[in-house]
Amino acid sequence: MISWSLILAVLAPAAGFLALVIDGFFEGALKRFFKPGQRESMISGIARYAAALQLIGSLGVFAVLADSGFKPFHSFIIPGIPLFIDWTAAVYMTLVGFIGWISVSFSDRYMHREPGFRRFFLCLMIFLFGMALIVLGGALDTLFIGWEIVGLASFLLVGFYLGRPKAARHALRALLTYRLCDVGLLVGAILAHTLYHSGMFEVIDGKHFGSIAGEGISPTMLIALSFLVFLAAAGKAAQFPFSGWLPRAMEGPSPSSAVFYGSLSIHCGVYLLLRTEAIWGISTFACILLFVWGAVSAILSRLTGMVQSTVKGHIAWNSISHVGIMFCELALGWHIVAVVHMVLHALYRCYQLLASQSVLAQHFREGMHFRTRAMLFERGVSRRRDLAASLYMAALNEFYIDLLFNRLIASRFRSRSTRFVETLGSVPRVFWYLVPVAFSGLVFIAMGINGAGFAGMAGVTLTAVALSIPFLGLRFVDDTKSLGFVSAVFSACVAALFVSRLPAVNSSLRPLFSGFSFLVAIIILGLLGDESRPIGWRINAGFQGLGILLVSAFWFCGEGQSMNCLAVLSGLGGGVMLATGALYFMEARKRPVANGGFLGYAVAFPRASILFLLGCLALVTFPFTAAFRGEDLILEAAFELSHWGACAGGLLAVLIQLLVIRAMAQAYFGSPRHEIRYERLDLATPTLALTLLPAMAAFLSTLIVYG
Numbered sequence: 001m002i003s004w005s006l007i008l009a010v011l012a013p014a015a016g017f018l019a020l021v022i023d024g025f026f027e028g029a030l031k032r033f034f035k036p037g038q039r040e041s042m043i044s045g046i047a048r049y050a051a052a053l054q055l056i057g058s059l060g061v062f063a064v065l066a067d068s069g070f071k072p073f074h075s076f077i078i079p080g081i082p083l084f085i086d087w088t089a090a091v092y093m094t095l096v097g098f099i100g101w102i103s104v105s106f107s108d109r110y111m112h113r114e115p116g117f118r119r120f121f122l123c124l125m126i127f128l129f130g131m132a133l134i135v136l137g138g139a140l141d142t143l144f145i146g147w148e149i150v151g152l153a154s155f156l157l158v159g160f161y162l163g164r165p166k167a168a169r170h171a172l173r174a175l176l177t178y179r180l181c182d183v184g185l186l187v188g189a190i191l192a193h194t195l196y197h198s199g200m201f202e203v204i205d206g207k208h209f210g211s212i213a214g215e216g217i218s219p220t221m222l223i224a225l226s227f228l229v230f231l232a233a234a235g236k237a238a239q240f241p242f243s244g245w246l247p248r249a250m251e252g253p254s255p256s257s258a259v260f261y262g263s264l265s266i267h268c269g270v271y272l273l274l275r276t277e278a279i280w281g282i283s284t285f286a287c288i289l290l291f292v293w294g295a296v297s298a299i300l301s302r303l304t305g306m307v308q309s310t311v312k313g314h315i316a317w318n319s320i321s322h323v324g325i326m327f328c329e330l331a332l333g334w335h336i337v338a339v340v341h342m343v344l345h346a347l348y349r350c351y352q353l354l355a356s357q358s359v360l361a362q363h364f365r366e367g368m369h370f371r372t373r374a375m376l377f378e379r380g381v382s383r384r385r386d387l388a389a390s391l392y393m394a395a396l397n398e399f400y401i402d403l404l405f406n407r408l409i410a411s412r413f414r415s416r417s418t419r420f421v422e423t424l425g426s427v428p429r430v431f432w433y434l435v436p437v438a439f440s441g442l443v444f445i446a447m448g449i450n451g452a453g454f455a456g457m458a459g460v461t462l463t464a465v466a467l468s469i470p471f472l473g474l475r476f477v478d479d480t481k482s483l484g485f486v487s488a489v490f491s492a493c494v495a496a497l498f499v500s501r502l503p504a505v506n507s508s509l510r511p512l513f514s515g516f517s518f519l520v521a522i523i524i525l526g527l528l529g530d531e532s533r534p535i536g537w538r539i540n541a542g543f544q545g546l547g548i549l550l551v552s553a554f555w556f557c558g559e560g561q562s563m564n565c566l567a568v569l570s571g572l573g574g575g576v577m578l579a580t581g582a583l584y585f586m587e588a589r590k591r592p593v594a595n596g597g598f599l600g601y602a603v604a605f606p607r608a609s610i611l612f613l614l615g616c617l618a619l620v621t622f623p624f625t626a627a628f629r630g631e632d633l634i635l636e637a638a639f640e641l642s643h644w645g646a647c648a649g650g651l652l653a654v655l656i657q658l659l660v661i662r663a664m665a666q667a668y669f670g671s672p673r674h675e676i677r678y679e680r681l682d683l684a685t686p687t688l689a690l691t692l693l694p695a696m697a698a699f700l701s702t703l704i705v706y707g
Contacts, residue, residue, distance in 0.1 A: 002064045003077045006085075008057025009093055010078060010136060013100075013128035016050025020122050040117055044108040047121040051101040054128060058097030061136075062090040074138055074200070082138035084201045088274050088339060093135045095343055096264055099350050100128045103259040106354055110255055116160060120253065123160075127153035127259070134268055139200045140189040143275070145623045147185060147236070150265055151178040152622065157256040158249045159669050168598045168669030170248040175665075176658050177245045179620075181235020183654050185272075188228035192279070195221065201275060219283065226280035229272065230290060237269030237323045239297040243304075244402045246320060250312040254353055257312065262349035266319055267342050270326045274335065287331045294327025303391065311356045319349050436468035466493040466551055470544040471520050474527055480536035484580060487540045491573050494547055498554060498566040517552035521545050521652045525659070535599075535663045536583050542660035543576040543619060546630065549653055553633040564629055571627025575618030582612035583667065598670025609668055616664035620657040 020043065065071075065085060072086035104124060111120050126149060133146025155178075159171030233239070238246035238261075246266065250257045260266070273280070273290070280286040298321045305317030322345050329338040473486035524545035527533070547569070554565045586605045602609040618625045630653075 002061065002075070005057045005060030005064065006075055006077055006083055006136070008053050009061055009097065010057075010081065010083070010129070010132045012050050012053035012057060013125045013132065015053075016047055017122060017125035017129065019046045019050070020118060020125065024118060040108075040112065043118050043121055044104070047104050047125060048101070048108065050125060051097070051104040051128065054132070055097035055101045058090075058093045061085060062094045065090045081133070081142060082200065083136045083142075084138035085136060088271070088335075089135050091339060091343065092267075092271055093132070095346055096128065096131045096135060099259060099263050099346065100124070100131075102350065103255045103354075107253070107255040111253065114253075116162075120157070120160065120256070123153050123156045124256070124259070127157075127265075131264055131268075135271065140185075140192055143272070144182075144185055144189055145628075147182065147232075147268070148623050150268065151175060151182070152617070154178070154249070154260055154265060157252045157260065159665075160252045160256065162600065162602050162669055163671035164251070165598055165670065167251040168665060170245070170251045171669065172662065172665040174245045174249050175661055177235055177242050179654055179658055179661065181232050181242065183651060184228040184231030184235070188225055188232065191221070191225050191228065195225070219285075222279070222283050223286055226283055226286035227289070229276050229280060230286075230293060233269035233272045233327075234293065234297075235269075236272070237266055237327075238320050239269070239293060239324060239327065240300060241401050243297065243301055243317075243320050247308075247313045247316040250316055254312075254357060258350045258353035261316060262319060262353045263346035266323055267326075267346055270323060270330070270338065270342050273327070273330050274338070277330070277335070281333075287333075291328050291331035294324040294331065296324075297321070298324030298328065303394075312353070315349060315352055315356070319345070436471055466490060466497060467516060467520060467548060469493065470524065470541075470548060474524060474541055474544065478533070478537070480534050480540065480580070480584075483537050483540045487543055487576060490544055490547060491569065494551055494569055495566065497551065498562050498569065517548050520548050521656065524548070525652065525655055535667050536580055536587075538663040539576060539579050539583070539616065539619065539660060542656050542663075543572055545656040546572055546619070546621075546653060550630055550633065564633060567626035568630040568633060571618055571621075571625035572630065574625065575615045575627060577615070579612050579615030579619060579664075582608045582615060586612070586667075598665070599667050600670030602668045603671065613664065613668055616660060620660055620664075 023043065023046065065087065070087040070090070072084065075083040075085065077083070104121070107120065107124070111117050114120065130146045130149030130153060134143055134150065135146075137143040137146055152175075155171050155175040158174050159167050161167045235242050246261050249261055252260075280290065301317045301321035301324060305314050305321060308314040308317060322341070326338045326341055326345075329335075329341065469486060469490045473483065473490075477483045477486055524541055527541055550565055550568055550572070554562065586601050586608050589605070601612065618627055621627045621630050
C-alpha cells in the first residue's frame, strides 16, 4: 500500500499536468464537441481529480507510517527519485494534499471565463508536484529540484495577468529573490556532500554527524553550512531582509496567493530547517543566529502589517511574522510546537485568503463602514510621542529595506554597470588582443616547464581559443545576429575540448585559469547589466558566460567529467538555440512597443513564447535538461580550488542567470502593443541557422562520445 500511496502523492500532479497539456494540443479538434463552459469543466475536472489522487496518496502515506509507529524509512519506488518519509514529512504532505485539493476545487468557479484558465491549473499542477518533491525528497538534490519547480510556478502565477506591468515586475522580483537565495541551498548541498560524503537525509542525522564531528570538521565550516541553509530558508519564507517580495507577490489570483504565500510555499523554509536540523542544531551559535533572525523578522513584519490598508497586504505581513516565530521555536528546540504552529497557521491563512473577497463584498453590500486596525493606529499616532510616530512611519515604509537595497545595491550596480561599459569602450583596442595572447603565452610556458605532452598543448590551444572568443566577441559585436555566430563558434570549440577528453590542468596553473575565467565572466556580467542592448544579445552573452565557467570546471575536474560537461553544454546550447530562434520568430513578425519595460510576447504569440520561455529556463539550468548539472560541476571544480572559490563561482553563475531571467521576463510579460511588420518571414535565414549551431555541435559531440 505504501508504494502506491507514494506514487499517487508524487506523480498524480505530474499526470494531471501531462493530461492538461495533451488536452491543450487537441483543443481545436475538441472545441466543436463542447460548449465553453463544458471545456472549463473538463479542464478543472482533470486538475481536481489529480489533486484528489494526491490527497488520497498523502493520507495513505500518513496511515501506513502511523501504523508503524512513525518509524522513518527510505523508498526508491520511483526510479531516480529517492524518497524519505518520517512523521514530519507525513504531516506536511497531508497538509499539501488537503490544501491543494481545496484550492483547485475553489478555483473552478473563481477563475471562470478567465483568459488563462488552463494556464492557471497547469501552474497549480507544477506547484503541487514540486511540493511533493520538497516534502518527500530523500536527498538534498531531490529537495533542490522541487525547490526550483516551486519557484517557477510562483513566478508564473504572480505574473498570471500578463498585461499588468506591475504584476510582471513583482513576478520578476520574486524569481530573482528565489534564485539569489538558492545559491545558499546549492552551495550548502555541495558542502554537505563534501562533509558527509552523501546527500541522503538518512545519513545527515545527529548520530552520524556526532561520529564524524571529531574527524577534522571545523566549527567554522559547520556555521558556514548552517548560514547557507538559513539563507535559502529565509529567501523562500520571505524573512528579513527578503520580506518585501511576498506582499507584492499577492498580485496574482487569490487561490494562488492562498496556496503559495498563505499556506504552503511560505512554510517551505520552515520545512527545510526541520529537515536539516541535524546540521545546524548541534551548533549553539547557529541556533542563536536563527533565533535572532526569526525574532527580527517577526517584529518588523508585525509592525509593518499593522499599518497595511489592504487585506492581502495585512495577511502577507502577518504570515511573515508567524514564520519568524516558527524560526524562533525551531532555534529553541521546540520542533513539535513548530510543526503544530505551521499546520494551524497554514490552514488559517488559506481560509483567510480564500474568504477575504467574499467578506469584503458582504461588508460593501450591507453598507457597513468599518475601520481597519491600520486606521485606528494612524489616528492614535497624533496622541503619541515622536518615537511612536517615527515607528509608525518606518512601518509604513516597510522599515526602508527596499529603499536601502535600491540605493546601496541596485542603483549602484546599474550605475557601475553603465560606467563599466563606458570604460570598456575607452580601453584601447590593442588591449583586447593582448590579454588572450598573454594568457595563452603564460600557459604555454608553464606547460612546457612542467613537461606537458601533445594532449596538454592541444587542450591549452582549444581552451585559449574558447575563452578568447567571448572575450573579443562581446567587446566588438553589438547585434544579435553576429553574436549568434560567435556563440556557434564558441560552442564548437568547447564541444571539441570536451570530446577530446584531455587531462586535467596542472595544479600550478589552476589560479591562472580560474583568474582568467573569472575575469571574462565578470566582463560578461557587466555587459549584461546594460539593458539598452537587445534581448537576444543578452541571452547569447549569458550562454557564453555560463560556458566559460563550464570550461573552467572541466579543466579542474579532468577527463572523468567530460561526458557530464558535454551533456551540460548540450542543455545550454539547446536552450540558447530555442530561445533565440523563438525570439527571432516573434521579432520578425511584429515590432515590439515597450509598455512599462515589457514587450508582451506571451499574449501576442502564445505558442512561440512558450518555446522562448523553455529555452531561457534551460539556459538558467532549470531541472528539465542536462544543463541542470552545470551548477554542480562549477561548484565542485571551485571546491577543488577553495571553498571561497566555490562561493565566488556559484555567485557569478547565479548573477549571470539573474540577468538572463530579467531579459526573459522583459520579453515574456506585458500587454500586446506591437506594430505589425509587413515583411516576409523567412525561417531559412542565416541568422536562424546560426542559432542552431550551438545545440547541433553539442548533440553531435554527445553522439560521437557515446558512439
